[in-house]
Amino acid sequence: DAGVTQSPTHLIKTRGQQVTLRCSPKSGHDTVSWYQQALGQGPQFIFQYYEEEERQRGNFPDRFSGHQFPNYSSELNVNALLLGDSALYLCASSWGTGVAEKLFFGSGTQLSVL
Amino acid sequence: ILNVEQSPQSLHVQEGDSTNFTCSFPSSNFYALHWYRWETAKSPEALFVMTLNGDEKKKGRISATLNTKEGYSYLYIKGSQPEDSATYLCAPIYGGATNKLIFGTGTLLAVQP
Numbered sequence: 001d002a003g004v005t006q007s008p009t010h011l012i013k014t015r016g017q018q019v020t021l022r023c024s025p026k027s028g029h030d031t032v033s034w035y036q037q038a039l040g041q042g043p044q045f046i047f048q049y050y051e052e053e054e055r056q057r058g059n060f061p062d063r064f065s066g067h068q069f070p071n072y073s074s075e076l077n078v079n080a081l082l083l084g085d086s087a088l089y090l091c092a093s094s095w096g097t098g099v100a101e102k103l104f105f106g107s108g109t110q111l112s113v114l
Numbered sequence: 115i116l117n118v119e120q121s122p123q124s125l126h127v128q129e130g131d132s133t134n135f136t137c138s139f140p141s142s143n144f145y146a147l148h149w150y151r152w153e154t155a156k157s158p159e160a161l162f163v164m165t166l167n168g169d170e171k172k173k174g175r176i177s178a179t180l181n182t183k184e185g186y187s188y189l190y191i192k193g194s195q196p197e198d199s200a201t202y203l204c205a206p207i208y209g210g211a212t213n214k215l216i217f218g219t220g221t222l223l224a225v226q227p
Contacts, residue, residue, distance in 0.1 A: 004157070033214070042118070042203055042217030043158075056212050090158070097212040099146040102160035 002027060004106035006091050012112045013081050021076040021109045025093030032074040033103065034066060035090040043090055049074050050097050078111075086113045116140055120204060120218035127194050128226055134190045135221040137204030141185035146207040148215055149178055149189055153200040161189075161202075194225040 005024045013019050025032050031050045035043035045058035049068035063079045072093075078085055088110050092103035119138045127133050137147070149161040162171040167182040175192045191198055201222045205215035 031213075035215075035217075040219070042205075042219045043215075045214050045216070048212055048214060050212075056214050058214070092158075094213060099207045099210060099213050100163050100165060101213050102148065102163055103150075103158075103213065103215065104160070105150075105157040107157050 004091055004093050004104050006089075006106035006109050008109060009107065010110045010112075012114060014114050015081055015083060017081050017113075018077065018079045019081060019111060021078075021089055021091075021111075023074045023076070023091030023093075023106060025072050025074070025091075026104045029093035029095050029104065030072050031094045031097050031101075032068060032072065033092045033094070034074070034076050035092065036060075037088040037090060037108075038084075039087075046076065048097065055097060081113045083113050086111060116206075116208065116216050118204065118206060118216055118218040120202075120221050122221060123219070124222040124224070126224045126226065129195060131194050131225075132190070132192045133194055133223065134188055135202055135223075137187045137189070137206075137218055139185050139187075139204070139206040139216075139218075140208075141182055143208045143210075144182050144185070144206055145210045146213075147180055147187050148205045148207070149187070150203045150205065151200045152203060152220070158203065191223070194223070196225045196227050199223055199225045 033048040034046040094101040150158040152158040164180040169180040201220040
């Protein structure tokens with residue numbers, strides 16, 4: 001049973017560029033959430049997708065956008081990259097959006113913006 | 115902005131020691147608390163989900179308690195082993211609409227053999 005997979009594992013971009021990160025949820029899961037972890041902080045919620053719609057969004061600018069496909073996989077897009085976007089981006093999947101549903105995390109994509 | 119605090123920030127113990135960490139969070143509109151363990155070079159892994167005041171959960175040598183009225187949770191590890199070395203993250207959920215986690219900064223535990 002494959003867990004949550006993310007690609008790529010590492011990425012280097014320059015300021016102003018755009019990036020797309022990809023996530024395949026754990027088999028049987030229909031909900032995908034994205035988190036950003038900057039150095040020295042806990043993961044911060046970016047947004048959550050369920051039934052191909054953005055259900056909830058954290059305090060991130062519109063430069064951060066996403067998509068969920070019919071097979072439940074998801075993409076995170078970041079436009080006009082800033083140095084401060086350098087972070088580990090974690091994808092997590094769950095079966096539904098209930099408060100007691102545990103999240104299963106991928107290994108993350110380490111994004112470096114130069 | 116919701117402030118979730120974890121203490122201590124880091125902890126070094128000897129193999130066999132028992133230890134505990136604290137997670138403090140705003141109690142208003144609270145719905146659930148998640149605990150995750152994150153080992154270096156791996157993915158965060160769920161330990162417990164607790165919702166009710168007075169909840170106690172146990173998984174092997176690790177246990178957790180929850181006080182929703184005063185807004186805190188304790189995580190206990192009995193007889194720490196080197197494989198327990200990890201960052202332990204707590205994350206409350208508010209509002210009840212989704213499982214959007216508000217993570218603390220974590221407690222880094224290092225267990226020396």
